[in-house]
Amino acid sequence: MKKVFSGCYLVLALAFIYVPIFVLVLYSFTNSKIIGDWNGFSLKLYEKLFTDEKLTKMILDTLFLAIVAGFISTLLGTLGAIGIFYNKGWFGKSVKNASQINVINAEIVTAISLALTFALIGINRSYASLIIGHVALCTPFVVLSVIPKLKQMDGSLYEAALDLGATPGKALWQVVLPEIMPGVFSGFMLALTLSLDDYMITAYTRPYEFDTISTYVYSAVKNQKNSALPALRALTTIIVIIMIIVVIIMNIQASKKLQNNKK
Amino acid sequence: MKGLRFSRKDLCIPYGVFLVLFVVFPLLLVVYYAFTSKTGQFTLENFIWFFTDGTSLKNLFYSIGIGLITTLFCLLIGYPVAFILSKIKSAKKSILLLLFIMPMWINFVLRAMAMKEILTLVGLFGKYNYLNTIIGMVYDYLPFMILPLYSVLIKIDKSYEEAACDLGANSIKVFLSVTLPLSTSGIISGITMVFLPSMSCYVISDTFSNGKVTIIGKLIETWFGPGDNWNFGSVIALIMLVIMFVTTLITDGLSKRTKTREEEL
Numbered sequence: 330m331k332k333v334f335s336g337c338y339l340v341l342a343l344a345f346i347y348v349p350i351f352v353l354v355l356y357s358f359t360n361s362k363i364i365g366d367w368n369g370f371s372l373k374l375y376e377k378l379f380t381d382e383k384l385t386k387m388i389l390d391t392l393f394l395a396i397v398a399g400f401i402s403t404l405l406g407t408l409g410a411i412g413i414f415y416n417k418g419w420f421g422k423s424v425k426n427a428s429q430i431n432v433i434n435a436e437i438v439t440a441i442s443l444a445l446t447f448a449l450i451g452i453n454r455s456y457a458s459l460i461i462g463h464v465a466l467c468t469p470f471v472v473l474s475v476i477p478k479l480k481q482m483d484g485s486l487y488e489a490a491l492d493l494g495a496t497p498g499k500a501l502w503q504v505v506l507p508e509i510m511p512g513v514f515s516g517f518m519l520a521l522t523l524s525l526d527d528y529m530i531t532a533y534t535r536p537y538e539f540d541t542i543s544t545y546v547y548s549a550v551k552n553q554k555n556s557a558l559p560a561l562r563a564l565t566t567i568i569v570i571i572m573i574i575v576v577i578i579m580n581i582q583a584s585k586k587l588q589n590n591k592k
Numbered sequence: 593m594k595g596l597r598f599s600r601k602d603l604c605i606p607y608g609v610f611l612v613l614f615v616v617f618p619l620l621l622v623v624y625y626a627f628t629s630k631t632g633q634f635t636l637e638n639f640i641w642f643f644t645d646g647t648s649l650k651n652l653f654y655s656i657g658i659g660l661i662t663t664l665f666c667l668l669i670g671y672p673v674a675f676i677l678s679k680i681k682s683a684k685k686s687i688l689l690l691l692f693i694m695p696m697w698i699n700f701v702l703r704a705m706a707m708k709e710i711l712t713l714v715g716l717f718g719k720y721n722y723l724n725t726i727i728g729m730v731y732d733y734l735p736f737m738i739l740p741l742y743s744v745l746i747k748i749d750k751s752y753e754e755a756a757c758d759l760g761a762n763s764i765k766v767f768l769s770v771t772l773p774l775s776t777s778g779i780i781s782g783i784t785m786v787f788l789p790s791m792s793c794y795v796i797s798d799t800f801s802n803g804k805v806t807i808i809g810k811l812i813e814t815w816f817g818p819g820d821n822w823n824f825g826s827v828i829a830l831i832m833l834v835i836m837f838v839t840t841l842i843t844d845g846l847s848k849r850t851k852t853r854e855e856e857l
Contacts, residue, residue, distance in 0.1 A: 335676040339688065342673050346695055346734065349706035352713070364709045405607050412604025424604045427611040430619070433784065434836055435792040437809040438829045441816055442618030445625065445826075465614045468607065487600075501600060526700055528795050533816075543795075546701040550708065550799050565702050572697050576690055583686075 354569060357562035364562075374563040383540075384557055388564070391541040395524040398463035402520040405464065406471025407513050411505065413472065414479040428469045436529035439466065444533040454536050462534035463524050470523060471516035478512030479505075619833065625826035638827040648811065652831070655808040658722070659791030662729040666737040666786050667779065669730065674741035674778075675771070678748075689742060696735045704799045707731045711800070721801035728800035729790045736785040744778025745771070776850040780843045788836060808832060 356364045360373035378384055413425045431439055443462050447453035486508065490500035506513075528543040535544065542564070549555040629635045642648045677689055695703060711717040711724055748771065756766045790796075792809035806814075808828060815825030 335679075338672055339676055342669060343691060345669075345731070346692070349710045349731070350695070350698070350703070352710060353706045363712075365713045405610060408603040409607030411600055412602065412607065416601040416604055418601075420608065421601070421604060424608045424611060427616055428607070430611075430615050433788070433840055435788050435809070435832050437792050437794070437812050438622070438832050438836075439615075439618075441812060441825060441829055442622045443614065444816065445621045445822065446614065446618040449621065461614055464610070468610070472607075497600060522697060528701060529793075542699050543701045546699065546705060547795055547799070550701070550705050551803070561702065561705065565698070565706065568698055568702065572694060575697075576694065580687070580690075 350565070350569065353562050354566045357566040360559075362559060374560050377557070377560040378563040378567075381557060381560065384545075384560060384564075387540045387545045388542065390539060391525060391543075394459065394463065394541060395521050398460055398467055398524045399517055399520040401460065401464050402467035402471050403513060403517040406468040406516055406520075407475050407509070409468065410472045410475035410479060410512075411501065411509075414476060425472075428472050430469075431465060432469045432473070436466075436527075440529040440533040443530065447534065454534070456536060456539070458534040459531065459536070459539065462530040463527065466527060466530050467520035467523050470519045471513075474516040474519060475509055475512040478509040482508045622826045622829050622833070625823050626830040628823060630821070630823060638823050641824065642827050642831070648828070651806050651811050652808055654806075655791040656835075658726060658729065658797070658805075658807060659787045661726055662733065662790040663737075663783055663787045665726065665730045666734050667782065670734055670737035670741055670782065671779075674738050674745050677742055678745035692738050693735045696739075700732055701795060701799075704728055704732055704796050708799055717800075718802060721804040724800040725797045725805045728796045729793075732796055733786045733790055737782040740781040740785060741775065741778040744775050744781075748774045773850070777847050780847050780850075784839065784843055788839060791835075792832060 360371040361368045447458040490504040794810035797805045
């Protein structure tokens, strides 16, 4: 009885999450203006998504921005995490605390504070301000995913490398970095996700003609006359498919790892 | 040569400089704008305006209300999900968990659009603006509540619950006096993930109410955009900062208390 009840509850919660997404996916395969209006099977919306210059540019811009911001955040955050971990003085502690600010702060406050700063130093609404904004958003999360790996690492490894004649740079690069690599990688992935998902920071730091998926979809939803609105269903479908593929790959890798461990 | 020697402690200097320039300084700038007039003179007028003009304060209370209701519903829906998931013993567990957190990887504005289309389809859209806003918020933030709850529930040592059971407690009593208190840290981090964003993310309230529900984030947007008064906007941003600070103090205090209780156990 209890099991049936729990099962039903999970199914209901999953339905709440997935019904809207699946309806959108379903209606991406028909050429209709509004959902609920089925005009027969058609791939017209996909054609529009891939041929409309504005749409394709917006998607590529979003991806490129995420990758650039992801790389810079990962570099800055990994170095920062190593520094914070070994610097037990006031400076290390201050960096650690300041790093937490953007994690807990409301994104709109972060966004307008950056906009004020960029207006003051005269780089507002440029690609540079956009990148800085995304790096400010993502780096703290890279730090948060690298520090636990540093804590797990055997503390004497670095000293051993130095004793064996490695320079500090070499010891970090060849000994410490491989140890913390899983944290660096998950930090990078987290930075990508955050950048791809961001609306607030982008809205206040981007050049006016620049759009990411978030800003584009938001203005399209607000302006119902936007003719590209139905094509966004096709975009949702593609994102869902990519997501499913990634999840399947992750699952296969996880089960392989499990089998290897058993051996 | 000593000045050129490189130490791993110094690796946080670039990040430290970045934080000073693009996190600390910007927030100080918000404080500066909040306390100055348009001509740059020190003034308290902006604060007086916020607390006396009526609509701003009303908006703040509505936002706190929307944030609290959203957080409550996320908790009420998310806690049982996380609880049931943490009790599943088969290999299906990880796949089920993945199903619940996968929506986090779909762009949140696209997800909001999906839910809005459903509300339009069933005829709710345009009729109940506050209800729709809260449905939209719960829909978008639910995964952010489930994940921290699950990661705490899964770590609870089963022997506590078994011991309570052996001592004669029924399953409701076991839940209320063992599982629930031990999962406080998950509840706290879930609340921090949901509460502040849901009172400030105007993308969702705008989408679901057709711009009819104004939350505090929207008010900031208005003053930095069409309203063109950065000083008013900064006062509201500063008030948001204070709310963030108070929320952090409360949740920090609570998690310290639960930590000591866990250590006592």
